[in-house]
Amino acid sequence: MGDFATMWSELQDVGRAPSGGYRRFTFATAELECREWFAAQAGHRGLEVETDRNGNVWAWWHPEAASDESALVVGSHLDSVPDGGAFDGPLGIVAAFASIDSLRLDGFIPRRPLAIAAFAEEEGARFGIACAGSRLLTGQLDGDRARGLTDSDGITLAEAARRSGIDPEGMGADPERLKRIGQFVELHIEQGRCLADSGHPIAIAESIWPHGRYRFTFDGESNHAGTTRMEHRRDPMTPCARMIVAAETAGRQANARATIGRLKVEPNGTNAIPSRVTAWLDARAATESDLDALLEQIKFGAAQGAAASAVHVNFEAESVTGLTTFDPLLTERMGSALTVAGLSRGVPVIPTGAGHDAGVLATAGIPSGMLFVRNPSGVSHSPDEFAEAEDCLAGVEALAAVIRELA
Ligand code: GLV
Ligand code: MN
Numbered sequence: 001m002g003d004f005a006t007m008w009s010e011l012q013d014v015g016r017a018p019s020g021g022y023r024r025f026t027f028a029t030a031e032l033e034c035r036e037w038f039a040a041q042a043g044h045r046g047l048e049v050e051t052d053r054n055g056n057v058w059a060w061w062h063p064e065a066a067s068d069e070s071a072l073v074v075g076s077h078l079d080s081v082p083d084g085g086a087f088d089g090p091l092g093i094v095a096a097f098a099s100i101d102s103l104r105l106d107g108f109i110p111r112r113p114l115a116i117a118a119f120a121e122e123e124g125a126r127f128g129i130a131c132a133g134s135r136l137l138t139g140q141l142d143g144d145r146a147r148g149l150t151d152s153d154g155i156t157l158a159e160a161a162r163r164s165g166i167d168p169e170g171m172g173a174d175p176e177r178l179k180r181i182g183q184f185v186e187l188h189i190e191q192g193r194c195l196a197d198s199g200h201p202i203a204i205a206e207s208i209w210p211h212g213r214y215r216f217t218f219d220g221e222s223n224h225a226g227t228t229r230m231e232h233r234r235d236p237m238t239p240c241a242r243m244i245v246a247a248e249t250a251g252r253q254a255n256a257r258a259t260i261g262r263l264k265v266e267p268n269g270t271n272a273i274p275s276r277v278t279a280w281l282d283a284r285a286a287t288e289s290d291l292d293a294l295l296e297q298i299k300f301g302a303a304q305g306a307a308a309s310a311v312h313v314n315f316e317a318e319s320v321t322g323l324t325t326f327d328p329l330l331t332e333r334m335g336s337a338l339t340v341a342g343l344s345r346g347v348p349v350i351p352t353g354a355g356h357d358a359g360v361l362a363t364a365g366i367p368s369g370m371l372f373v374r375n376p377s378g379v380s381h382s383p384d385e386f387a388e389a390e391d392c393l394a395g396v397e398a399l400a401a402v403i404r405e406l407a
């Protein structure tokens with residue numbers, strides 16, 4: 001059994017790219033290694049490990065405790081975005097193991113089942129749908145649709161799951177498991193600068209902005225870069241560029257967020273006009289109507305650009321999540337647990353623009369809450385993501401205090 005620093009160092013090199021960032025993609029080698037690490041940590045502590053039919057991993061402490069009582073679940077995820085940071089996901093898992101150690105040292109025994117969960121494909125970096133594991137569990141993602149999702153090599157989620165020993169036919173809503181979850185608490189690195197600016201090490205989440213992932217496909221005509229006159233082209237890159245500029249302008253005007261971080265150009269040759277450009281938009285705003293208005297403006301920009309270039313544009317929403325407000329009673333209990341433990345006076349309660357499995361579970365009606373750990377620069381989804389060891393340990397103590405209060 002290792003303390004926080006030992007566990008952290010064990011994960012340090014798993015899936016680390018030359019950039020210093022992490023590439024831990026669901027059911028690929030590095031992420032499977034993280035799952036093995038998770039099982040080993042659970043084993044050291046005598047926790048029962050199981051993988052559910054949607055690929056989420058669970059480590060149970062005291063599953064037999066008052067089995068008519070629902071479980072308190074804590075945890076996060078092990079997968080990363082391409083070249084992501086070390087903390088987004090794993091901090092919540094390592095802190096969960098460390099907080100169990102700390103509670104046990106104090107002789108604490110939960111009066112209800114307690115589990116650590118590592119949800120699959122939270123980032124959607126391999127198969128495109130964020131929080132796929134928790135969405136499947138809660139029925140927000142249909143099993144058939146999930147099985148058919150493909151990665152950039154054309155491998156389906158069904159096939160990747162099968163190769164990892166999971167029968168893909170079992171994927172889909174899991175109401176029995178869901179019924180066992182009484183509350184879910186996810187500890188996470190803060191992905192902004194609220195805590196750095198306020199001087200607090202820990203915050204509690206209030207809500208998650210409405211957000212979604214959308215796909216624009218621009219279809220034009222492939223041709224020679226040297227011999228095709230500019231006025232004869234049907235180049236899909238140009239309307240895509242106009243859409244990107246529209247997204248930037250609309251995002252700024254609405255104080256919202258609009259990001260195009262992924263493009264696919266076909267056939268992707270320097271001296272050929274592309275036949276097709278696909279662009280993925282990640283859009284987020286404070287309210288659902290702001291998000292709708294933002295999308296309308298971006299779609300308008302795409303349509304205008306497409307018309308000017310005689311290109312066809314298709315728009316599709318891949319996944320959309322409405323405003324999530326975390327359970328106010330749970331949030332209040334978490335706040336008082338932190339105060340009682342002497343960890344923080346006046347813990348900030350803050351909204352976030354980042355999506356989380358806790359949001360998906362909250363949407364499914366499970367009282368859920370989140371703890372954020374200070375991130376000095378606010379940078380996340382990047383190798384520069386960082387939290388001081390001292391603040392991570394404050395997070396462990398905070399999570400232990402919350403578990404003590406709830407379990
Ligand atoms: C998850 O990290 C997201 O907000 O995209
Ligand atoms: Mn993330």
Ligand code: MN
Pocket residue numbers: 077088089122188356
């Ligand atoms: Mn995360």
